[in-house]
Amino acid sequence: MNINxxxxxxxxxxxxxxxxxxxxAVCVVVHIVTMIFAMRGGLSTGEIxxxxxxxxxxxxxxxxxxxxxxxxxxxGIRAVLLESTPISARRIGLLCMIFGLFIIVFGIKAVIGLxxxxxx
Amino acid sequence: MKKxxxxxxxxxxxxxxxxxxxxxxxxxxxxxxxxxxAITDGAALDTFLRWSTTPMVKVLESGLVILLAAHLxxxxxxLALEFCAWMSWQKTAVxxxxxxxLAAGLLFFLNAG
Numbered sequence: 001m002n003i004n005x006x007x008x009x010x011x012x013x014x015x016x017x018x019x020x021x022x023x024x025a026v027c028v029v030v031h032i033v034t035m036i037f038a039m040r041g042g043l044s045t046g047e048i049x050x051x052x053x054x055x056x057x058x059x060x061x062x063x064x065x066x067x068x069x070x071x072x073x074x075x076g077i078r079a080v081l082l083e084s085t086p087i088s089a090r091r092i093g094l095l096c097m098i099f100g101l102f103i104i105v106f107g108i109k110a111v112i113g114l115x116x117x118x119x120x
Numbered sequence: 121m122k123k124x125x126x127x128x129x130x131x132x133x134x135x136x137x138x139x140x141x142x143x144x145x146x147x148x149x150x151x152x153x154x155x156x157x158a159i160t161d162g163a164a165l166d167t168f169l170r171w172s173t174t175p176m177v178k179v180l181e182s183g184l185v186i187l188l189a190a191h192l193x194x195x196x197x198x199l200a201l202e203f204c205a206w207m208s209w210q211k212t213a214v215x216x217x218x219x220x221x222l223a224a225g226l227l228f229f230l231n232a233g
Contacts, residue, residue, distance in 0.1 A: 018202070018203075021195050021199060022199070025192060028192045032192075032224055035228060036228050036231050037231070042169075042173065043169045043172070045158050045163075045166050046162075048158055049158065069148065076142075076145065077142065080138060080141070102149070103148060106149075106152045107148075107152055110152050110159070114158060114159065116159075117159065
């Protein structure tokens with residue numbers, strides 16, 4: 001284990017992990033149910049565009065989903081790396097921040113792009 | 121030999137939560153790339169989606185759904201452990217989590233076109 005950060009930082013990260021987990025609990029249930037129903041008739045670009053394109057509710061939902069994942073996943077990976085590798089906490093923190101930014105940038109880009117496809 | 125407390129359902133639940141979390145995090149870039157195809161190259165996405173209907177890919181996708189459901193139900197169990205009053209039925213909670221995860225994977229597999 002290689003933890004060398006302040007108690008304040010750890011507390012905020014713990015809180016961020018739990019708050020994002022609560023939001024994700026709802027998002028993942030909706031996502032799994034949607035996947036099961038969407039797969040019924042087979043998936044295609046047209047089906048995806050017709051379902052989420054131009055729909056403000058899906059835009060808001062997936063936007064919130066991406067933001068929550070961008071908080072939750074990097075903090076989780078950070079905990080695993082801190083506890084099981086000899087890499088310094090500083091480097092792990094940097095790596096996880098880059099990972100979080102990657103999810104926000106490419107996730108929001110995908111969400112907005114799918115919204116802009118509009119209903120087919 | 122050092123005695124450990126690892127042979128317990130809640131230890132395996134902890135391990136599964138860790139492993140599923142890491143694997144799902146690794147899957148995020150792949151998922152975002154495939155989604156981006158819908159915007160940049162619809163024909164390529166359709167080719168990919170047709171490929172994803174093969175039995176082997178369906179099984180792998182169902183595995184991913186099980187991992188996601190296992191991380192969800194395992195996470196809810198952890199939230200209950202941290203924020204609610206102590207429950208004496210921890211092993212039952214693990215069993216419920218596992219059952220719901222497998223059910224989600226099975227439902228996905230049976231509905232996959």
